[in-house]
Each structure stands twice: as structure tokens, then as C-alpha cells.
Amino acid sequence: MAKEKKTNTAENADISKSKAKREERRKEVARERRQKRTTKIITITVVAVLAAIILFAAGKSVFLAVIRTTSAENPSVGLTADGKIENVNVKDIVTLADYANISVPEEEVAAKTEEVEDSIKSTLEQHKEPSTDASIAIADGDEVNIDFVGTVDGVEFEGGNSNGEGYDLTIGSGSFVDDFEQQLIGHKPGEEVTVEVTFPADYDGEDVAGKDASFAVTINSINITPELTDEFVAENITEEGVTTAAEYRAFVENNFYEQHLKEFLTNYILENSTVKSYPSQYLKTMRALLKYNDEQMLASYEQMSAYYGFSMYENLWDLRDDNVSDELSYELELRERAKEEAKDAMVYQALFEDAGLTIDMEAVYAEMTEQYGEESVTQMKETNGEGYIIQNEMREAVIEHLTALYKK
Template identity: 30%
Template structure:
């Protein structure tokens, strides 16, 4: 069974093992606090620096390894292929299409649409937002950095217990006959996770690697496949091994060997300092942006070229998903996959209009400040500031995927916000 893979978007690039549509959708649907999603990508930048390849590559594995034994309802596009030819132009879409060589919206002067008061930078926020404890730093490094370098041992000399991750082969039968989607080899399953149908995982507990045994279960009456709903099934299961994760010890030598080549850190102290800065930035970002947004005013009509670009960001996510998984854009928007069912792609985009305006306001506001302060993100700035903002020495992995101008826009955003945060007042 095909899982629901998430798509990948640079402005939220830290989300581990995500692939563009859900993330892009989330950016535009966070109207209540438009910066909440945006703030997150800073805190995990250092995790990405050490595990970007794994983060980008994780999507297809999870999608391919799902099976009928799981609780998730099978979702297969059954409608006739819709005519999506109006969106064929998206084949040539680039995230850099909307921005110029300095990270500004292409052909847009933000000051024409945003009125900044003289005291726009006079911002006061809660002092607690700047506080980062040693435990916060440790927890972040453990969860986002060291975990990326963890290794797995294959344990074969003890019985499996709840909480273990086991590697299994299984073949499912109903009345002695194998059924489609009921078999897998080398599947990693966390016992007690509730991933598989009720009773499956419990019956693996207590068995030892090397054993082959039967797991007897009954599919729920409301199971997604009517051919399986309510049926009793037997899964001939082989427990191959138990996986145990070994996390490396954080030492100066380990940082020097593993992080120094890609990040601007050379020992534990500099790593801690970098993470502390990122966490403090993240804690303050939303409140600073909200205070800033409350001070400014926007033109009644925002630039249509920029609105069109942000529409295309959403459309490209849907288009990419359709291309990758052999379906069509209309099937995706009508399926409820995006949170609601829409009758057409155009209806979905129309429903997103308010959220697109919110995202555009954010981009215009930060660009307006950059224009006023004379801040640009040219190529030299990209090469010198990327490591300071994200802890990554070489931005080429990102520019190759998303284009240099888009990465410049993201960096410009961070530089402007960092300047504001550096000068906030606390109460």
C-alpha cells in the first residue's frame, strides 16, 4: 500500500524525512500565526547540515514499505485521469522564479506596498523568550544531531519486547490463500507502535530472532479494503533480528571529525553556542514578527506577479506529487489529502487566496525592511552568511535544488529578522 509521502519545501527544509506538498500547504494555511511554521527551520538547520542527504532521501523508502497489515486505509486513485494540461507549464517551474539576484521579489519594490513607521524596529517582547537552558541545548543536540549519526546493531540473542524495533518477513493468507499486499520482507516494525492491525505486534513479543511463527489476526469490519474487512488472517512471520540504536558520545574529537567539515563548529563549546543562538532566535521569531506586523500597513492591492508566484508554489507541490506517483492533480485535490476535498484544482487555489496573501505580506514586509536598511543578499553574502545563519558551510546542495535566488530570499529573511531580534527590548 502506498503511504502518503510529504513533499519538501526549502523554507521548512529541516523536517526530517519529508519529501513538498504538505509542507508548502502548511506554510500557507498557518494564518493564525503566519510565522509559526517559518520559525522552525532555523532551529534544525544544524541537524540538516549533518544529515541533509538522509532527510531528503527518506520519503521513498517509507512510501514503498507500507503494507496491507497496517492500520492505514489503502488509498488508490480510481477516478479517470483528469485533464490537467492547463498546468503543464509547471514542468519548468523553479522556486527561484519569483526572486532576483539579491533575494528580492522579482520586479517588486516592497516599499510601494508596505508602509513602515519610523519606530518599526522598536519592539518589546517577553524576556523569557530569550532564555535557553543547558538542558534545551542538550535535548536538541541529542534529538537532531547525534541521532543523525546513530548506528544500528542487529541483536539476535534475546526475545523481542514491547518498544523494540524488529525486522520481520511475513506472508499473509486468508483460508490458506495469499492475498495482495499481505506480504513483505525485511520490514522494520516498532512493537507497541500500533502501526499494524490490532494483535499483530503483540504476538511478536516474546519470540527470538530466527523463529518462524504464525500471527493470527482479524481485520476490522471497517477496514479500507472490503475484500479484507472482517476476515480472519494468518501471517507466517519470521523474526530476523532486533534493531538496537547506538548514539555516539558528544566529544570535541567527535565534533571535529563529523561536524567541522560541514559546519562552522570545531568543538562541543562552539556547537553548544551555535545551537543556543538558533534556539533563542526561534523562540523570539514569532513574537518579533507579530509585533512588527502590527506596526505596519499594507496596500489594498498586493503585486499580482508575486501572488501568481506563490500560487505556483502550491500548484507545483501538487504537480510534483502527481508526476511522482502516477496520478493527476485533480485526483489529489478531490481526495481530501489536502485537508478538505475540492472539486477542482482552481477551487483549491481560490480557497488558498487568503493564505497566499498572508505569505506574500510576510515576504514584502521583510523585503521592505531590507530595502530601507540597504540589506541585499548577493552571491558574496550568500557564501559568507549562510554558515552563520544555518551552520552550513556550503549552500550548493540547496542552490542546486531550489536555485540560488530562492535560497538568497530565505537567507535575506533570516538576516533581517536576526537584526530585529538583536535590538529588541525585554519586559
């Protein structure tokens, strides 16, 4: 019995080994099949992706060919002789903001102290005059006129002499080497000063680079900025009704107030008016004009690039935002810009008509002729067309009308 049991155990072991081999072989075959299926799926997927890319590229080219905008330079195309959009009744497609009942935030449109002071300062600086008053000392930031003769080891060097022609220098500008400018502070017109400096080691002029130099400087004058006084206003300000310093300050404040008010009102009516639909032909015109303007800008940059020897922009889309990276995205963005321009034009026209405004173009052209000359006005009409000129005047009339409604 023991021998028989041992034999059965051996047979069972052989059967188990055989079964294990068959199971292992089955698993191996299954793995091979899965691998083949996976390889096939990957191959099909890659082919499909490549096909999709090819089809997309081909489709993109076809799509671009369809939507590509042809530029145009005449801004009066699509406008009537009186500056209105052709074949469009703006009252039917524009819902205007309630422009007669706008709440204006006075603190937002009021003139800011800093901008008023900066404007007055700019005006005063335009009337600077050189002074030889020997009682006035040079201060940091002053504009002075000097003559100088520079020497290294007692020998004059090239470029170190003003040759008595006078040189305008702003103290603190860093235009001259080392602390040349600071050594002039405290000195006065008529004085002769010796300025000692050391040229930087990497200075362009090899004959003076890294060397000590001495400059014999003559201070000719200091440019003095006048103060805002009644006398200054009487002599230099030509605005009607402005005769004193206080009146000029009030004039500047009012200018900024009106500027801010116009900006607020313009933004308000454009943001709060809606357009139901966009005339397709006018949108096409807007796209053409916008693209022409972009082309002109690119051409201008190309001229600058050629002059300075480096490239700034290569394509139209390089002029736009970061999200515009190729021709397709440029064309799509161009459509959005055209819609914005078209909406603005329709809103202005709708408000112009709703408010019953009119324009005296004869008076407008007379004023333009007085300002620019008859030849320039004639050229303007030929280049832009009268429709475009009148459309711009309509916008100005709308802005002036709104300003008059809310100006205090």
C-alpha cells in the same frame, strides 16, 4: 301613543340596519382598497428588489472586470538591480519601530526543554543501527527486522511469506493483523517464534478472511537508537566547536534560542513600524505575484487530484480562508495580502538603509554556487531575477543585524 312609539321604534331599527349595512360596505370597500395598495406596494418592492439584484450582478461583473488581477511570475518586476523598490523613497513613507531599544522577553525566546529533547532524539534516531545482540529483548515501539512464513490449515497463502528478504516492522504500529506484533515482545534476535492470529472477517484476501493462521517468525535484528555520548558526538556530529555531548546539547539549545529571538524581533519591527502610503504600482506587482503563486498551488493540487482520482480544490478562492467564497472576495482579500507583503518589503528596506547595512553579493553567490552548483544558481538568476535575490538577502541582513544587537 303606544302604537306611535312602537312604529317609531321599528323605523329606528330599520334605519340602524341600513346604517349598519352602509358601514359594513364602507369597511369592505376600504379593505379592498388597502388590499390593492398593499398588492401594488409588494409588486413594486419585488420589482425593485429584482432590479437591484440584476443591477448588482451586472455591477459586480463590471467591478470584477475592473479589479481582476493578472498574474505575473517574475518577482524582480518593480525592483531595481540592487533589490530596492523602484521609484520609492521608503524613508518618506515608513516610520520605523525603535529597533535599537527593544525589550526582549527572555522567557519567551529561551529554548524549551521539550523541543531540545525532541531535536536530540530525532538526531539519535537518524543513526539507528540493527543489532543482533541476543541479550536485547523486543519492547513495544521497537523497530525490528523479521522473516515470516504464514499458513492457513498448513498451507501457505499469498502475501504471507517474506521470502527471506527481511521485513522492517515497528512493534505497536498495527501494521500486522490481530496481536501479531504484541506476540513478538520479549523475544530476542536469533529466536524463532510461532505467532497465532485470526484474520478479520472483512479482510481483503478472501482465502484467509475470518480464518486462523500460523506464522513461523524469525527475528533477525532490533534497531537500536544510540545514546548521546561524547563518542557519538565525535563520530557523527560535524558542527564546528562541538566535540562533547554537553557541547552538542548547548549547541541545540542555542539554535532554538536564536530561532525564537529572530521570530520575536521580526514580528516586533513589522508590527510596530507604520507605513503612510502604499506605492500603487508596487501593490499591483505584489497582487500579480501572489496570484501567480496561488495559481501554481492550485495547479499542483489539480495534478494530485488527477493522480488520486478526487477533487481537492476547484478555484483559487478555495485555497483561502472560509470568508473567501468567490472571485470577488478573493480579489479583495488579495489586495489586503498585497498590502501586507508591500509593507514588509518597505520596512525591511527602510531598516536596511537606516542601519547602513551592506551585502557582499559576490560572497553570497559564491556560497550559493558551492551549495547548489553553478547551473542551479544561473537558473535561479534567470527565473527570479537578481533584484529579487538581493531583496531577500537584504531581509536576511536585517534579521542578522537585529539578532546581533540582542543576542546574549
